[in-house]
Amino acid sequence: MADSLPEDVWLIRPCEVYKEEYKDCKALFSRLYQHYIDGQKNNCAVWLTDYENCMKFRHKKDLKAAEAVLESERERRKIRLQNAQANDIWEYRKSPPSSWFAPLDLDK
């Protein structure tokens, strides 16, 4: 069974997290914030579907359900990484700044 699991199965979060996200998405206060930030309601049904599929995978080892959750997670990951990479205002470093641990100039 372990061999047939997809490589990126680690992307699936604990199922309870999807339930929490769903409840959080639908809460009145969150709806207000969605209106405040995006100007529209977010699609919360995705979280519920992910939760149900996650539970199917947990209880019945349903690989199709796992794949469905993974599709959602891959999409979210792709969007997040795309947004980060689209920020080309500055040049990214290849190594940390050398002055991070430079001694403080203590002339007190």
Add this chain to the structure above:
Amino acid sequence: MAASAKSPTDQDEKQTNENTNANAQKSEDTKEDFGYYFYPDRDKKKKKSFLERAWLREDVHHFKCETHVRSCMESNPKVKLLAGALESYGCPVDVKRHISCETCIRGVSGGFDPKSMQVVLCQNTIQNRDICCNIIGHELLHAFDFCRAKVDFTNLRHLACTEIRAANMFHCSLGASFASGEASFFNIKERHQLCVKNKALQSIRLVRNVTELEAMTVVDEVFDKCYNDTEPIGRRCFKNTGRAKRALEESRNYYDFD
């Protein structure tokens, strides 16, 4: 300090707006000082006498500030996330070296000094632990940007971008928008963006000697890219700590930290 000093939070917003205007004027008369004017202890710490320290309650403020810092680093999810992300980029945060509680001139709550790689917290203006955590998070975000990219704080575009990101993730809750007038009961839709722009503008004008028009132009130029870049947190979390905790757990899939 080519740093991104920020103005204090909701409660003091109106009062300190007046302060910041007065201060901005002072720096217009002289050359650019990049905001170092607000942090008189940065260049040289002159030893204050016991009576002076007691009168200003400096030691009390300093102790409270250090306690808040320790508490935030240990238990605030967003601060822990930022510290972890910094660590994974090769800039681990050492509280003794990288965070400094100092007395500042009224009008700012903190800043990031790229010359000495320190987050400066204003022990005399920070009122409570939550505000302190927010400010630490804000300044650590500047440190994160400096660690992952060649951010030049004297470059207006870079400064605008990092301030937009910080305002996006640490400020502009609904309450803050109501307090500063960007949102009202009849006008909430998509007001977050306006709040973020205004906040970034305020922060830029605090440390740079530029006209409002220049600052607004630069903010508008870089806004879209910087507003959508929510690294390392990945989402906007407000008072809801559940969301912040979930963001912390999720970020372990993107950054390598304990």
